Amino acid sequence: MSRRKLHERIKLKNVETQHGEQFNDLLRYVFQVTNRDLQTFGWENREIEKSKLPVLRHADVLGWFDGDKLISQLAVYPFQVNIFGQIYDMGGLTGVGTYPEYANLGLMNKLMLHALSNMRNRKQSISYLYPYSIPYYRRKGWEIISDKISFEVPDTQLPKLKNVPGHVERVDIEHPDIKHIYDQFAKLHHGAMLRNELAWEEYLRWDLDDMTAAIYYNNDDLPMGYLLYWVAEEIFHVKEMVYINEEARIGLWNFISAHFSMITLVKGDIYKDEPLSFILDDGDIKETIAPYYMARIVDVALFIEQYPFQSQEKECQLIFNLHDPMLEWNQGTFTLTVDKAGKGHLKEGGTHPAVIIDIPTLTTMLMGYKRPTYLARIGRMQSDEASIQLLEQLISREHPYFSDYF
Known part of the structure; x- marks a missing residue:
């Protein structure tokens, strides 16, 4: 079939909840998510398309259809971010993908133009995305705006215990104090997302079932910091450490160091320009910096x-x-x-x-x-x-x- 006839046949329209299975299938194909991957994360018995229904209900999801078949898509999440203390409405671009047999037809460029016009109409003056190709998104107007520093701390270099007036409690990751702490933290940190329910769902979507949380409470029993983590094969994995003040940071590292006899290594990521090596007693650790998120006005x-x-x-x-x-x-x-x-x-x-x-x-x-x-x-x-x-x-x-x- 000629490219002209194909262009005449395909139609641009909204992706609705009834397209959930096709939306999921296209994501899995483009990002090469296998059944084995799903088993690793405990998703083998879950209906992923149902888990994505909130996305299709609350996000702006656009797609090209060849007849009834969804062939190209992107989603824009309704988020907010803190930019130097000012709260901005932000369009979070995700779910970008096209089946390879429909590549090089300009479909994604037209989808992006449509999505960006919709963002403008909704007063979302900035857009964030995680790039699968930095050069590709640079050509579309996005640029790197944040880094991720990955660290590894051997058990012998964990910080020594320091006295703090508060205490740490282990809790379920759904504990309400976690969201309360993060809300305070996000309003204090430039660039951070103010997580709504959809943002929290996306943030925790693919996490292992055995992930847990630890909350630091100060001497007045006020929650001041939290740690999301799991321990596997003698490695302490930090998903996120959030703290309102230095006391909470010390308290959470005291909690990690208390695992000294159980682990050989602590691994995690830092998302700001504060390398961990400087604040450790023995800072001769492995840290790797990589570009993380991109944005465009x-x-x-x-x-x-x-x-x-x-x-x-x-x-x-x-x-x-x-x-x-x-x-x-x-x-x-x-x-x-x-x-x-x-x-x-x-x-x-x-x-x-x-x-x-x-x-x-x-x-x-x-x-x-x-x-x-x-x-x-x-x-x-x-x-x-x-x-x-x-x-x-x-x-x-x-x-x-x-x-x-x-």
């Missing part, structure tokens, strides 16, 4: 309206030229005005732009992952020195934290 005008710039002594202005590989409303010359309180306003137009930049670079810069000086030095944007220094003053210095996966 969906609607630059709305994003800027919400963005908390640093306060200044006087109002300032910057004219820049922006390129977006997909979205026409992010294209062209813009004038940014920031008042003394740090409130920004963007309008189209302006003469003699001082900065030339694309949407991936603008995203990673405004997210604080890479600084303006560095981005200019490596040729990711063109700017005069005065504009670079202005951007350095306007953008807060804090590395994004993001520990979720969807």
Whole structure:
């Protein structure tokens, strides 16, 4: 069949709950999830398509259909993230896949355009995703905005016990204090997801049945930190460690060190720019850093309206030229005005732009992952020195934290 006839036959429409089995089958095929994988995670007797029904009910799921067959799809989750203390509506892109016999027809590009337009209409001015290919998503306008530091600590290098006034209790992972702690934590950490029920379900979806939790309570019995973990084959696996203050961090590491006689190694991940080696007594441990999540600004005008710039002594202005590989409303010359309180306003137009930049670079810069000086030095944007220094003053210095996966 010719490509023209195939294009005439396929239709773009919403993926609904009745398509749950096809949605799941396409995911499993594209991401090569086998029955053996499902058995490893204790899912062999569960109906996965039913577990994904909340996604199809609450997310914006789009797909191409060849007749009644779902052949290409993506999903956008309705999430929120903390960007320098400002809560943003975020479109979480996931479930991206096309059967190989329908590849190279431009189907995914059209799906993404449609999804990004829907995000803009829903006031989701930024989108996050976990990349299966960083170059592919860079071409679509996303850029790296967070890292994951994986660590391994031998039992002989575990921190020595330190006195803290509180105590640790082991609890079920569904304990309500866990969500209470995380809510406080997310509101304190730039880049973090504010987890709704869908986010929590995605975060815990594929975890082993024997995972458990430990909560640190201070001297007033207030929950101040938690640990999600499991122990297998003498290895203590940390899925997530969240703490509100240093006391809770010490208390949770005391709990891990108390497993000294049971384990030979502690393995886990850190999602912020704080290597574990510096705070250990013996910091000669193995740590591996890798890029983690990517993001892209969906609607630059709305994003800027919400963005908390640093306060200044006087109002300032910057004219820049922006390129977006997909979205026409992010294209062209813009004038940014920031008042003394740090409130920004963007309008189209302006003469003699001082900065030339694309949407991936603008995203990673405004997210604080890479600084303006560095981005200019490596040729990711063109700017005069005065504009670079202005951007350095306007953008807060804090590395994004993001520990979720969807």
